[in-house]
Amino acid sequence: MNDILQRIATAVERGKTDRDAPYPPDLRGEEGAAELTARALQQGIPPERVLADALVQGMQAVGDRFERGQAFLPDLLIAARAMTAAMAHLRPAFESGAVQHRGTFVVGTVAGDLHDIGKRIVAMVMEGNGWKVVDLGINVPAARFLEAIPGQDRCVVGLSALLTTTMPAMENTVRTIKAQHPEVPVFVGGAPVTAEFGARIGADGYFPNPQGLVRHLGRRGV
Numbered sequence: 001m002n003d004i005l006q007r008i009a010t011a012v013e014r015g016k017t018d019r020d021a022p023y024p025p026d027l028r029g030e031e032g033a034a035e036l037t038a039r040a041l042q043q044g045i046p047p048e049r050v051l052a053d054a055l056v057q058g059m060q061a062v063g064d065r066f067e068r069g070q071a072f073l074p075d076l077l078i079a080a081r082a083m084t085a086a087m088a089h090l091r092p093a094f095e096s097g098a099v100q101h102r103g104t105f106v107v108g109t110v111a112g113d114l115h116d117i118g119k120r121i122v123a124m125v126m127e128g129n130g131w132k133v134v135d136l137g138i139n140v141p142a143a144r145f146l147e148a149i150p151g152q153d154r155c156v157v158g159l160s161a162l163l164t165t166t167m168p169a170m171e172n173t174v175r176t177i178k179a180q181h182p183e184v185p186v187f188v189g190g191a192p193v194t195a196e197f198g199a200r201i202g203a204d205g206y207f208p209n210p211q212g213l214v215r216h217l218g219r220r221g222v
C-alpha cells in the first residue's frame with residue numbers, strides 16, 4: 001500500500017486525530033489522520049482511494065483487534081473520532097464531484113443502533129454523486145422515515161445496521177416504509193447485512209458499500 005495511505009490507516013486505527021492530539025502518547029507531535037488525509041488529497045490521490053484504502057482499513061483493523069479482545073470500547077471511540085476528523089477533509093472533495101441533481105437520498109441508522117460512521121460515508125458518497133441527502137442520524141425509528149419521505153423529489157431510502165440485534169428493526173423499517181410508500185426504493189447495508197437478508201425483508205437491494213449503490217442507481221437511470 002502507498003506509504004501515506006498506510007500512515008492514515010494507522011492513525012485511524014490508533015486514534016491519532018491530529019498533530020495536537022495528546023493521544024496516543026507514543027505518537028505525540030506526529031501528524032494525525034486529519035493532516036495526513038489533507039496531504040494525500042494534495043498529492044492527487046483520489047478521495048475514493050483515501051476512503052477505501054486508508055480510512056476504512058484503519059477502522060477495520062481496530063475492529064479486528066476489538067474482536068480478538070485486544071482493543072476496547074474507548075479504542076473504538078477514539079478511532080471513530082480520528083476517522084471523523086479525516087472525513088472532514090474528504091467531504092469537499094466528494095461534494096465537488098456533484099454533476100446533476102439525481103433525487104433525494106433519505107438515510108439513517110435503524111432504531112437501537114448507534115453506529116454512525118458507515119452511514120455517514122454512504123451519505124457523503126451519495127452527495128458527491130448528485131443526491132440531495134437527508135440524514136436522519138442514528139437510532140432512527142421507522143416512523144421518522146415515514147415523516148421524512150413525503151414531498152421529496154425522486155426519493156430513495158438507505159438503511160444502515162451494524163448489530164445483529166438491530167437487524168429486526170431494519171426489517172420493521174423496510175416493511176413500514178413499503179406499506180405506506182411501495183414506490184420508494186429502499187436499500188440496506190451494514191456489516192451483518194447480506195443480500196439474502198435484504199431480499200427476505202423486502203428491500204430493493206443490499207450493497208456492501210456506497211459505490212455499489214451508486215452504480216446500481218446509475219444503471220437504473222435514476
Ligand code: B12
Nearest residue numbers: 059063113114115116117118158160163164189190191209
Ligand atoms: C466503531 C464501532 C463502534 C463505535 C461506533 C462509533 C460511531 N460513531 O459510529 C461504538 C464504540 C459507539 C460502538 C458501540 C457498540 N458496538 Co460497535 N463497532 C464498531 C466497529 C469497530 C467499526 C464500525 C465502523 O465504523 N466500521 C467502518 C465503517 C466504514 O464500516 P461500516 O459501518 O460497515 O459501513 C460500510 C459498509 O457496511 C456499508 N454500509 C453501511 N451502512 C450502509 C447502508 C447502505 C444503504 C449501504 C448501501 C451501505 C452501507 O458502507 C460503509 C462504507 O463502506 C465494528 C467492527 C467492524 N469491523 O465493523 C464494531 C461492531 C459493529 N460493534 C459491535 C458491538 C457489539 C457494539 C456494542 C454492543 C458494544 C458494547 N458492548 O456496548 C455497542 C453498541 C452500541 C449501539 N447500541 O449501537 C459488534 C457487533 C456484533 C454483532 N454481530 O452484532 C462489532 C461487529 C464488533 C465486534 N466484532 O464485536 N461500536
